Amino acid sequence: MGAQSRKSERQRWCLRICLLSVALLAAGAVTAPAALADSLWGSWGVFTDGGVGYQARSAVTVFADGSGATARTTLQTQNGQSVPAQWMYIRPRLFNGSNQPMEGYVWYYNPSPASAISEATSPKSTNHGYYYGKGLVSAYSSYAQRETLWSGLLHNPL
């Protein structure tokens, strides 16, 4: 009986250790996102192009792992209607507190019919200071470019 009891206790400990490992792995997965802080999204700005209503806004994120900051711009139709492929264009831009563009000379478009697109700039190494996002958006109907409103101003304390 002693041997049986020891065996069963060993099994219980194995189970506990397994559960502990799973918990640690789950905790690691939960803590993986590295965002140190996200700005408020800038307010929606609206416009009409080719009879379609659109809204656009920008935001900025600073990463806790020191990889820098990104700015994200989103463009979507106002009533959720779909537009054809290569119809919506966005150019997310990251600025520093001196109004100097840090990143953002790549245009992104919807590769298939869509009602919204969103894209962020490549992470840009940043020093401590203030950063904001202010993207450019455009629709195929006119190719007219419009600037989103400013995102919230975000302070990078690193």
Add this chain to the structure above:
Amino acid sequence: MNIRTPSRRRGLFVALALTAVLVPAVIAANQATGGPLPAEQPAGPPATLAPLTGASPPTEWPRNAEGLSYGSEADAVSLADCPDLIAVVATNGESGYVRRADVQLSPPTADQVKDAPSKIWSIPVYEVDGKTQVGVLRTGWAPASESVAASE
């Protein structure tokens, strides 16, 4: 022979207790510093985004010794108003300027996308003289990584 001493059990219990305390603490700390984006800024009616057509008077840009205008794109009132040398930060972190003609300032045309769905290249970043290269910058076009299909 398997002998479980009280000290070994105590060690395991301590490890378990520490885990029980530390894991939630780490998760809570992460949620405090990261987490989802805050809610949208409270505001009145949404602002209308006017096309950058250059209706405002053009910007008075400073000029370098070669007569090339330079400044930040953020100060330009339209695409046409952008200076000859646009202030940027190169991929190596150096501040400098790109030539307006080198940058993909406008969205790609349908033909450009048809020829190359994704095309990103590097352009030189210069000092304000427009000649001395200090780094490079990426420009071009690509499909958006997040594209939402309509629910209809």
